Amino acid sequence: MANASRQAAWEFFGAELKRRREDAGLTQVELGARVFVSGGYIGQFEQAIRKPQLDVAQRIDESLQTDGIFERLWRKLIKEQPYTEYFAHVVELERLATEICEYAPMVVPGLLQTPEYARAVFLANNPFATDEYIEELVRGRMDRARILKDATRPVYWAVLHETSLRVPVGGPEVMARQLDRIAALMRERTVLVQVLPFTAGAHAQMGKMMKLMEFEDAPPTVYTEGVFSGTLLDDPAVVKRTQAHYDLLRATALSREDSLALIESVAEDYRRCERTT
Known part of the structure; x- marks a missing residue:
């Protein structure tokens, strides 16, 4: 399903939600209270600005007595998009975010990846997949990264453990280009990256990615994220503790200047390795 048609389908989802809610005589706030989200969220669902998670769609069906229509629509739309079910909602949130902060303990984050690096990661996880399937995954990841090129792009701050620089994903040439890509984005001030040495x-x-x-x-x-699973958390206490952990990571990591110097140095090491093989 193309992006335009998928968006049109989500707009239908929102219009149908609004119609059914009004038929039930409920305000956005009243429906939100029944399905454990804010009235503002219901408004964003109805405008197709934000997509509900599956459990919310199920509670909407239960509250409005709609015989499962919103769950069926949700499953249809999620099935026909290029991301795994547990990650699809994250992609939507990335597009709405004003700020994204990531910690990557092992792998360069998807928003920073080059096509060659992404391809190597996907091949490692799908060793028997067809070329067509791998290329579809790569295109999906590159589409995600476009948010960093938008005029309204979010503030993006990443802390990368040095491990993610040293593991030769795809080989020395791929890694050199990947690190060059990160360095270029840093020099353009498109992103802020620190390295945890x-x-x-x-x-x-330790060992746990977070966004x-x-x-x-x-x-x-x-x-x-876990093994073939992901978890979105918005409990204020959990978010506050996570933010505190991220602040500790930033305080422990190298400065922006020292991080850039290390990234460029490791990239040059990979180039020397490529020249001697």
Whole structure:
């Protein structure tokens, strides 16, 4: 399903939600209270600005007695998009975020990846997949990264553990280009990246990726990822603790200037390695 037609389908979802809500004689605030979200969220669903999670769609069906129509629409729309079910909602939130802060313990974050690096990651996870399937995944990841080129792009701040620079994903040439890409974005001041060096030793969030997202008209959200699963958390206490961990990471990491110098140095190491092989 093309992006335009998918957006039109979500707009239908929103229009149908508004019609059914008004037929039931409920305000956005009243429906929101029944499905455990704010009235503002209901308004954003109806305008197709924000997409509900599956459990919210199910509670809407229950509250409005709609015989599962919103769950069926949700499953249809999620199935026909290029991201895994658990990650699809994160992609939508990235597009709405005013600020994104990530910690990457092992792999360069998707928003910073080059096509060659992304391809190597996908091949490692899908060793028997067809070329067509891998290229579809790569295109989806590059489409996500376009938000960093938009005039309304979010503030993007990433802390990368030095491990993510040293693991030769795709080989020396691919890694050199990947690190050059990050350095270029840093020099253009499109992103702010810090490196957490090996010498930092024990640190907050050891081995656990996280993504903090802030929005103009919605509470902040934390995304964490496990094995073939992901979790979105918006409990204020959890978000506050996660933000504190991220602040500790930033305080422990190298400065922006030292991080850039290290990234460029490691890229040059990869180029020397490529020349000697």
